[in-house]
Amino acid sequence: MRTEPISRRALFFGRPARRNIGICPPGATAESLNACTGCGLCVERCPTGIIRLSDGMPSIDFAFGECTFCGECSSVCPEPVFLTVNADRFPHVAVVGDGCLAKRHVACQSCGECCPEQAIRFRPRMGGPFVPELNEALCSGCGACLSICPVSAIGLQAREAEAADV
Incomplete structure (x- = not known):
């Protein structure tokens, strides 16, 4: 036991x-x-x-x-759990992994279309669909892109500033 x-x-x-x-x-x-x-x-x-x-x-x-x-x-919440009452971002940002359809030459812009902060833009690429690029400064970490990605290629990572403090 x-x-x-x-x-x-x-x-x-x-x-x-x-x-x-x-x-x-x-x-x-x-x-x-x-x-x-x-x-x-x-x-x-x-x-x-x-x-x-x-x-x-x-x-x-x-x-x-x-x-x-x-x-x-x-x-x-009746307890002192939420230190910031009007929080508008998470301590993480989205990261687009290698499984991304656009990175595998399949046209997809689902993540960019649903991003409320417009943090995901698409860079043109010769001979293939546009490739997603994330602007970490704009990303709130809200998770909109995670739930919409058809191949679950988007993950989370600590923000650069928080990662440097650790």
Whole structure:
């Protein structure tokens, strides 16, 4: 039988230690999620349905859609989970992988067409379809391009500034 370590906080509040946080909702951090009670109000109020409870913690799943930064999750939360109430970007940006249809000479511009920030532009290429290029400064990390990509070729990576601080 394998036993998991339990923190003093978890013992006191009767909650197990939480592990895989995933992508935090906008305005929340991995540290601030420790205040989360897992009530699920943010899940219920999310208009795009991308907030899910995973091990009692809210996390974002861009497979269901994009974050519109409406602030409903932070306004309904009774705990001090959301440090930035009107967050308008995530600490990550989209990255177009090698599986991209346009990079494989198949015409596709789905990601650029759905990007609310117009952060994905298409550069002309000789002998093939236009190739997507991401402007990291414009990308909010909302996930619109992730959910629309027909071959799941778009991923996430830490922003350059945050990656340099680590």
